[in-house]
Amino acid sequence: MSEPTSSKSSKSTSIDINNLCLTFETQTEPVHALSDINLQINSGDFVSLIGPSGCGKTTLLRVIADLEKPTSGTITVEGKSPHEARLDRSYGYVFQTPALLPWRNIESNIHLPLEMSGYSKHEQKKLSQQYLSLVSLIGFEKKYPWQLSGGMQQRVSIARALSFNPDMLLMDEPFGALDEITRDRLNEELLHLWEKTQKTVVFVTHSIPEAVFLSSKIVVMSARPGKIINVIETNFSKDRTFDIRETPEFLEVSQLVREGLKEGHNDGS
Amino acid sequence: MxxxxxxxxxxxxxxxxxxxxxxxxxxxxxxxxxxxxxxxxxxxxxxxxxxxxxxxxxxxxxxxxxxxLPSPHQVAKELKKTIWDKKITSKHSLVFHSGVTLSSAMLGFAMGTFLGILLSVGIVYVPALDRTLMPWIIASQTIPILAIAPMIVVVLGSMGIVGLFPKATISTYLCFFPVVVGMVKGLRSPNIILVDLMHSYSASKAQVFWKLRIPASIPFLFASLKIAIALSIVGAIVAELPAGAQGGLGARLLSGSYYGQTNLIWAALITASVISATLVSVIGRMERSINKRMGLQT
Structure with missing residues (x-):
């Protein structure tokens, strides 16, 4: 993707976060999960949040999704409060685990959000077919989750998140539990999906190659308190494959991210 | 070898x-x-x-x-006499008495299951009930059923309620407990990620209940129902003991011990246990067929 600001489809701001803090009150002492976060995400961006565990990257994603309330600061999602955005079903959320309902078959799992959005049975069927084909799972409609591999389950989960055509896709380490081979393949698939659907994607990861390969914008975070160290924009071609991992540009960006993480680590300790 | x-x-x-x-x-x-x-x-x-x-x-x-202690073949003879040889309508037919016990047990089981599910939903959804109700429910089960059964029958009798219902109440009293315990656990069994998932779809409380909590609770419900259905027979028999009841396996047990007819007692006991075992296995069959329809591994 070319630079977000110069891209035609990416002019409007999708997510705007200013001076956001979040403190968890615990019995012993308050935990500063997020501290003074400022971040603008344009629509059509693929943004990765990367950092060590405990840096608040998942918490930040949950704040965007209105699954967590900030203590102070402002945040707008698609021009609305996160709460309104959630009520409008503005995002599809992909969790660390596939989170499929074990008593529903694959097709029926994809119908779940559609049922709640009030789609007709006919439309549900049409959309589940459309999105299952997008993640290459046609033929598995009637299978149950336990009959699929972990990678396939996570693809179902992505199809489900896209099925009701939300503006954004929020992904919380979706490939963290998968083996590296599956993970590489799903990374390429996800890149193509992003390209096809033009969604805004916010992607939490702790893998540098994954973040650099997928993102148009990489947000490097550090822990205790969780804050943003650096925002790195990338400029790889849209139809890239994993071959670019050998190119000097890729290694250069990876190095930048690694330095950012190291800097955050030194600050923290 | x-x-x-x-x-x-x-x-x-x-x-x-x-x-x-x-x-x-x-x-x-x-x-x-x-x-x-x-x-x-x-x-x-x-x-x-x-x-x-x-x-x-x-x-x-x-x-x-x-x-x-009568020997097995004496009990078998008694069983043959009271099950095969007597007419079903006869006061001496164990089939007749089983029918009486079974009908009040089934009514009690149905009421107990309904009450148990109702209470569990209350406990899961109303924090005040969660804190206040459970100790009472547990206390209710520490009272010996033999002590409370005659009182329930007598109190309901004085209110003009006689017949099947007072007996069924005793079964209900025993049945609702395993259902409450199982369903509270079952309704709370969906993990936090699935609850967040429903939240992310801005699902209503009713949608979370019907699409997530109820299906997730089904395996727990069946485990409870197996215990409850066996207890419903115990409850019905106990209810027939003090009432001077004319029919039911409990009445047979009572008249057997009045007249020292141990053969009769053992025949009634064996009939009761066969009925309980059959009912438990019927629930087991229902469980397997529903699991299959829900695509769950058994």
Whole structure:
């Protein structure tokens, strides 16, 4: 993707976060999960949040999704409060685990959000077919989750998140539990999906190659308190494959991210 | 070696072990009948100066009219007499009495399951009920059912409620407890990620309940129902004991002990346990078929 600001489809701001803090009150002492976060995400961006565990990257994603309330600061999602955005079903959320309902078959799992959005049975069927084909799972409609591999389950989960055509896709380490081979393949698939659907994607990861390969914008975070160290924009071609991992540009960006993480680590300790 | 192989063949199926276990129980039963009935018989032999051998003692103790413990074939004869030979409408037919017990047990089971589910939903959704209700529910089960059953029957009787309903209430009293405990656990069983998932779709409370919590609770419900249905029979029998009831297995047990007819008592007991076992296995079958329809691994 070319630079977000110069891209035609990416002019409007999708997510705007200013001076956001979040403190968890615990019995012993308050935990500063997020501290003074400022971040603008344009629509059509693929943004990765990367950092060590405990840096608040998942918490930040949950704040965007209105699954967590900030203590102070402002945040707008698609021009609305996160709460309104959630009520409008503005995002599809992909969790660390596939989170499929074990008593529903694959097709029926994809119908779940559609049922709640009030789609007709006919439309549900049409959309589940459309999105299952997008993640290459046609033929598995009637299978149950336990009959699929972990990678396939996570693809179902992505199809489900896209099925009701939300503006954004929020992904919380979706490939963290998968083996590296599956993970590489799903990374390429996800890149193509992003390209096809033009969604805004916010992607939490702790893998540098994954973040650099997928993102148009990489947000490097550090822990205790969780804050943003650096925002790195990338400029790889849209139809890239994993071959670019050998190119000097890729290694250069990876190095930048690694330095950012190291800097955050030194600050923290 | 050969003996080992034969043993393996016998024990590998499901019939072999059952047959062996039942044979052992019957042998122990016969031995027990001799042991428990012997003191009375030996007294009689000595009073009448009769010489006796062990084989005579065994034969006699297996054919007494009012034994302390009747032998299996005496109970079998009683069962045949009261189940096959009597007309179903007869007051002496165990089929008739089983029907009486079964109908109040089933009504009590249905009411208990309904009450249990209702209470569990209240406990899961209303924090105040969560804190206040559970201690009372547990306390209710620490009261001996034998103590409370006559009071319930008498109190309801004085209010003009007689017949099936008071008896069913005792079954309900026993049944609702496992259902509450199981369903509270079941309704709370969906993990936090699934709850967040529903939240991310801005699902309503009703949608979370019907699409997530209820399906997730089904396996827990069936585990509870198996306990509850067996308890419903116990409840119905206990309810028939104090009421001077005209019908039911409990009434048979009572009249059996009035007249020292141990054969009758044992026949009624065995009938009750066969009914309970059958009901539990019916629930088990329903569970398997629903699991299959829900695509769950069994």
């Amino acid at each position: 050969e003996a080992n192989r034969i043993l393996n063949i016998i024990m590998s199926g499901s019939v072999g072990p059952v047959v062996i276990l039942v044979s052992i129980i019957i042998m122990v039963w016969y031995a027990g009948a001799v042991y428990l009935n012997s003191s009375f018989l030996i007294d009689r032999y000595e009073k009448n100066n009769i010489d006796w051998s062990l084989s005579e003692l065994a034969t006699d103790s297996w054919s007494m009219e009012r034994p302390v």
